[in-house]
Amino acid sequence: MSAYRMHLLVCGGTGCRASESKLLAENLQALVMTAGMGREVQVVITGCFGFCEKGPIVKVLPDNVFYVEVKPSDAEEIVSEHVLKGRPVDRLLYVEPEQKGKVSSHGEMPFYKKQLRIALRNCGFINPEDIEEYISVDGYQALGKVLTEMTPEALVTLMKKSGLRGRGGGGFPTGLKWEAAARNRADVKYIICNADEGDPGAFMDRSILEGDPHSVLESMAIAGYATGARFGYIYIRAEYPLAVHRLEIAIAQAQQMGLLGERIFGTGFSFDIAIKFGAGAFVCGEETALIHSIEGERGEPTNKPPFPAESGLWGKPTCVNNVETFANVPPIILKGAEWFASIGSEKSKGTKVFALAGKINNVGLVEVPMGIRLREIIFDIGGGIRDGKKFKSVQTGGPSGGCIPASALDTPMDYENLTCIGSMMGSGGMIVLDEDDCMVNVAKFYLEFTCDESCGKCTPCRVGNKRLHEALTRITEGKGTMADLDNLKELGAIIKDTALCGLGQTSPNPVLSTMKYFWDEYLAHVVDKKCPAGVCTALLSYYILPGKCIGCTACKRVCPASCISGEVKKVHEIDQARCIKCGACLKACKFGAISKK
Amino acid sequence: MGIKSLDELKALRDKLKTDINVRASGEIKSNTRVIVGMATCGIAAGARPVFSAMVDEARLLDLARVTFVQSGCMGACHSEPTVEVRVPGEEPILYGNVTPETARDIIRKHIRSGELVQNLIIGRPFETV
Numbered sequence: 195m196s197a198y199r200m201h202l203l204v205c206g207g208t209g210c211r212a213s214e215s216k217l218l219a220e221n222l223q224a225l226v227m228t229a230g231m232g233r234e235v236q237v238v239i240t241g242c243f244g245f246c247e248k249g250p251i252v253k254v255l256p257d258n259v260f261y262v263e264v265k266p267s268d269a270e271e272i273v274s275e276h277v278l279k280g281r282p283v284d285r286l287l288y289v290e291p292e293q294k295g296k297v298s299s300h301g302e303m304p305f306y307k308k309q310l311r312i313a314l315r316n317c318g319f320i321n322p323e324d325i326e327e328y329i330s331v332d333g334y335q336a337l338g339k340v341l342t343e344m345t346p347e348a349l350v351t352l353m354k355k356s357g358l359r360g361r362g363g364g365g366f367p368t369g370l371k372w373e374a375a376a377r378n379r380a381d382v383k384y385i386i387c388n389a390d391e392g393d394p395g396a397f398m399d400r401s402i403l404e405g406d407p408h409s410v411l412e413s414m415a416i417a418g419y420a421t422g423a424r425f426g427y428i429y430i431r432a433e434y435p436l437a438v439h440r441l442e443i444a445i446a447q448a449q450q451m452g453l454l455g456e457r458i459f460g461t462g463f464s465f466d467i468a469i470k471f472g473a474g475a476f477v478c479g480e481e482t483a484l485i486h487s488i489e490g491e492r493g494e495p496t497n498k499p500p501f502p503a504e505s506g507l508w509g510k511p512t513c514v515n516n517v518e519t520f521a522n523v524p525p526i527i528l529k530g531a532e533w534f535a536s537i538g539s540e541k542s543k544g545t546k547v548f549a550l551a552g553k554i555n556n557v558g559l560v561e562v563p564m565g566i567r568l569r570e571i572i573f574d575i576g577g578g579i580r581d582g583k584k585f586k587s588v589q590t591g592g593p594s595g596g597c598i599p600a601s602a603l604d605t606p607m608d609y610e611n612l613t614c615i616g617s618m619m620g621s622g623g624m625i626v627l628d629e630d631d632c633m634v635n636v637a638k639f640y641l642e643f644t645c646d647e648s649c650g651k652c653t654p655c656r657v658g659n660k661r662l663h664e665a666l667t668r669i670t671e672g673k674g675t676m677a678d679l680d681n682l683k684e685l686g687a688i689i690k691d692t693a694l695c696g697l698g699q700t701s702p703n704p705v706l707s708t709m710k711y712f713w714d715e716y717l718a719h720v721v722d723k724k725c726p727a728g729v730c731t732a733l734l735s736y737y738i739l740p741g742k743c744i745g746c747t748a749c750k751r752v753c754p755a756s757c758i759s760g761e762v763k764k765v766h767e768i769d770q771a772r773c774i775k776c777g778a779c780l781k782a783c784k785f786g787a788i789s790k791k
Numbered sequence: 792m793g794i795k796s797l798d799e800l801k802a803l804r805d806k807l808k809t810d811i812n813v814r815a816s817g818e819i820k821s822n823t824r825v826i827v828g829m830a831t832c833g834i835a836a837g838a839r840p841v842f843s844a845m846v847d848e849a850r851l852l853d854l855a856r857v858t859f860v861q862s863g864c865m866g867a868c869h870s871e872p873t874v875e876v877r878v879p880g881e882e883p884i885l886y887g888n889v890t891p892e893t894a895r896d897i898i899r900k901h902i903r904s905g906e907l908v909q910n911l912i913i914g915r916p917f918e919t920v
Contacts, residue, residue, distance in 0.1 A: 258862065453800075
């Protein structure tokens with residue numbers, strides 16, 4: 195690196211790359227060179243900025259100008275206007291939907307305002323493929339500090355004091371996990387980074403690995419020092435090719451610099467890391483199943499105890515931590531346990547990354563202090579519900595979590611409170627549902643997922659979830675009975691109590707939580723045979739409102755079942771017996787004369 | 792090249808840090824930054840004369856360690872031209888409805904003497920992490 199006066203940061207995360215950010219960066223680079231400013235202006239491909247909704251993102255520094263939805267063809271205007279003349283390209287600035295005001299600086303965008311970035315501190319700021327950039331932002335200093343100034347015991351004490359808990363979902367205190375692995379004596383021990391991110395809609399681990407891979411490598415080595423392990427595996431799904439690619443580069447660079455390998459910093463400590471690929475099975479996110487998968491066995495869980503800290507990979511003490519957990523470690527060591535413990539709520543310290551998805555304006559990744567209210571995440575950071583619709587619920591924690599109703603919007607988000615309201619932190623996926631979503635159908639969707647992903651080893655999960663799914667299918671088809679509802683509750687509770695691993699023990703959560711908070715919707719399906727949100731097709735009917743129909747024949751022409759009759763300028767009618775409920779007439783009618791009930 | 796000790800790593804970091812700082816704080820950290828909003832709204836409201844007046848005043852007073860940056864819209868379009876003053880270690884101050892004359896006041900009072908121009912302050916912009 196030499197002294198550039200201006201840096202153009204182009205997001206190179208998976209989302210932005212899918213919208214041609216790579217070509218955009220190439221165009222910018224070529225134009226900068228053509229303008230003869232190759233020595234003054236640097237084009238940097240970074241990791242994810244989190245604001246995926248508006249990607250590709252380009253950030254100009256030191257001006258701190260934030261461009262959104264930039265196309266490869268916009269490169270010319272950015273270079274000729276902004277880089278050359280210092281005039282930001284107005285049309286590419288972010289327009290804040292609430293006030294319609296353009297916001298250029300990223301700190302002033304409501305999306306970033308309430309965020310506090312610890313795990314994502316370097317994502318969208320450094321070039322993940324250049325170890326020097328990581329070093330320039332204090333990279334590997336934490337590793338250096340623990341190796342030269344701290345004993346493993348002091349390091350474990352520090353981690354315990356910080357209050358960091360597992361970010362993969364379980365929320366187990368990281369310091370205790372390290373302590374347990376450190377306590378068990380063995381000739382060989384292992385560190386595993388769990389990068390088997392499986393919750394639908396969650397992508398924080400991928401973003402960290404793509405945007406700041408060295409922070410994870412550094413932390414794994416730190417964990418190795420704390421526990422006495424000298425080898426680590428990153429278990430990552432093969433469908434994350436960009437994350438894998440950047441990890442491979444990062445490992446090679448760290449090895450070359452001597453930051454991984456033998457006798458790091460001239461101390462007696464050696465540590466190395468290898469990547470293991472998973473095939474994308476959800477259950478392999480469970481630590482015992484993950485360990486079996488690395489061993490080449492079937493990806494199936496086993497009973498705990500023994501915990502991996504006693505007998506893990508190849509029977510040796512093993513410490514498994516999630517990507518986001520690792521990303522929090524270097525700042526804790528450099529800034530101190532007290533600093534970290536001062537952030538967050540009483541029992542949940544620090545921040546959590548959430549992946550916002552669903553019917554929300556600002557889809558993307560956000561990192562917020564624990565204890566923040568759900569309302570702030572959804573309405574302030576997330577920009578509220580799409581198309582001005584009404585908020586109904588938010589699904590947190592993926593297939594293991596539950597649906598949180600509007601009445602719980604003011605719940606502080608932390609491990610305890612989420613469990614208390616029938617959901618869970620999980621990995622931090624957050625799918626926002628609006629008035630058009632049917633809660634029974636949502637529960638069915640998640641059950642379908644767990645049925646697919648159940649490994650089949652234990653009966654409660656293999657058979658129980660199947661039965662739950664069947665009952666939900668009956669209900670959405672209008673064939674449900676009150677007995678089905680009772681069975682759902684009873685069976686759900688049994689599965690939770692008796693399943694072997696975390697997958698089964700939490701899989702009924704989407705059903706139980708929706709039954710708790712949206713009981714009236716279940717009743718409407720079973721008793722009235724109606725789907726209030728208008729989603730379950732079997733329970734819907736389309737009608738023509740005689741007062742509004744002007745007889746334009748538009749609906750009749752588009753009906754694929756030819757079940758609409760009526761003459762020009764006369765009120766039309768739908769033959770209910772032949773209607774296939776496709777909704778084509780509703781879309782075609784310009785007079786609001788079709789009603790869906 | 793291998794790094795053999797923590798001191799070597801620290802030396803490398805310090806060497807690399809100057810450049811990443813351009814990215815981190817916009818400029819060398821010890822400099823005071825004066826940011827003039829010069830998007831369409833700012834320019835239409837007269838940000839260019841404000842900008843040149845400030846640069847001129849700073850030159851007249853021989854003020855070093857000040858960096859003038861033109862930026863886009865700060866989002867306070869109702870109060871353009873806006874001038875944000877960031878003195879290292881202090882909360883950023885946002886001034887609104889600035890004229891070339893009051894701009895010179897900001898340089899004289901705020902930048903030189905550390906005294907805020909109270910009647911022009913429209914609110915503190917968001918603090919970046």
